[in-house]
Amino acid sequence: MKHLQTFRYIEGVVRAGSIRKAADDMNITASALNRRIQRFEEEFGSEIFERLPRGVRLNPAGELLVQHFRAQESDLRRVQSQVADLSGERRGHVSVACSQALIPYFLPRQIAAYRTHHPGVSFSVTVRDREAAERDLATFSSDLALVFEPVHLVDFEVLMAVPQIIHVLIREGHPLANREEVRLRDCLDHPHVLPTRHYGVRALLEDAATRGSRPLRPIAESDSFDFMRHYVAHEDAVAFQIPIGLQPRPEDGLAVRPISTRDVPAGSLLLGQMRGRTLPVASARFAQGLAKALEAFR
Amino acid sequence: MKHLQTFRYIEGVVRAGSIRKAADDMNITASALNRRIQRFEEEFGSEIFERLPRGVRLNPAGELLVQHFRAQESDLRRVQSQVADLSGERRGHVSVACSQALIPYFLPRQIAAYRTHHPGVSFSVTVRDREAAERDLATFSSDLALVFEPVHLVDFEVLMAVPQIIHVLIREGHPLANREEVRLRDCLDHPHVLPTRHYGVRALLEDAATRGSRPLRPIAESDSFDFMRHYVAHEDAVAFQIPIGLQPRPEDGLAVRPISTRDVPAGSLLLGQMRGRTLPVASARFAQGLAKALEAFR
DNA sequence: CAAAAGCGATGCAAAAAATGCACCGGACGA
């Protein structure tokens, strides 16, 4: 879309931090890029970059402008998607930012199911911690977010919420494996591996541990739930995950048990979008599908 | 704003109904305009005009696109307004579509009051019947609408509502002038002048008349409340208006009396904007001022 | 029923805009 070319250049400059670097990235000369920006600032009626000795940075006016352009670009994609829908062909692209738990089972299954009915629709799936997921929505780089325990919730419009009780993940034969439900203090008595502080599971556990005045003492911390799941196969340690990210198979030699909600309250897995935004057809329909599938977890 | 040039051309074509006429209107050759549109349609991925034997007309895709562009343009103005606000100067432009009743007293007073504090802000005031006012909001050609008894209310976000009882307007010495409050049947027994069916006052009176099974028999119909007000000075006829449009002065020789709400319910004067839209700073502040002033009428 | 008028589309040359290149002056870091 040619009329957004200047904006793409501006975004490039914001990313690169200097006009010359951006020009280099985007196969244009610095002078041409520089003048494009000067021309734009002139007709816009205000500078949008601070000129620093080592480059440029958006000023407040520029921040407003970039937000506007991002919204405009995303709305144009929505229009194109609706137009494609007019001619009968359901085409389009859906971008989802999600927590790790959704990656192995839930999302692949949902996307495959959707695509059997609408093979013209493509997807991008990005793993994001809960904060980054919300940021992706706000910058229009994702249409949908599916995250456990989001943080800010400003500009996050909840489409669906399902409670998820944190489960422990231990190998068969672990002392805790013969209980129906485990207590938090039992977990803390065993070696435990935890996600980093960016994740909702960790936040819930921290809260609970503080209330129980027993500090968390992880023997390992990771930003990969996959790592933690594999780790507990090698040592009598305890890992944590929410049920939507688990699908226990006997041959894995792992046991899954819920933590008592007396100790750790259930967290919320939220499906959401940027507040007030009209999603492209494909994304909106896919979100409906997700919401329906999530109903099963309530 | 140059990147919206193509859109301005498209709007021109929509208005003119043909590329050649539009080209003529906008000081460009038909061929250049034609090719701009073709290029745009190509990169947009779909035709936006139906080619008819006598010109062109938007197809559904084009309708979607035009709506998108109008929203973009208006949002860009909002950004510019906020940017101007950043630098301390409250500048900007406010466009209001309003019913006739607001023209003589209420709006001039409000605008003047606002401008004493913000002389950098300019205004456009357009008289519109209630349907056109709502259309103006939807096409982003007005920021605010102040109308009596709007019709559709889709896409109309109510910022403030005040009840207004319809009043009769008669000359001093008229038989009805010695009552505190008049009944509808009394009005119908006298010659009466009515606004056309586009106006809320007429709609309320029609409803009431139907309920009372006494038909309205206007001796004159007009789309100008000003005309009707002047007319009753010449004959013992009855005219109607809402109080916000009235400011009786003894020297005019006119009397104003409310119609009993047993006969005609009070209508609503609504201040509204396009649903979901973020108004430019100046418009938003002015709307706050209007809302406050309208409080006085509750 | 034929001529005229109006429409969108297109080939081609002219005009306008954007770009690349070379270079300036200033700030910063080694």
Add this chain to the structure above:
DNA sequence: TCGTCCGGTGCATTTTTTGCATCGCTTTTG
């Protein structure tokens, strides 16, 4: 203090846009 990286600018070149003339088609008009 010298070298480097920055944004800015004058000028020639390339690319894009525009205007003009004209085609083929349909509707209107006489």
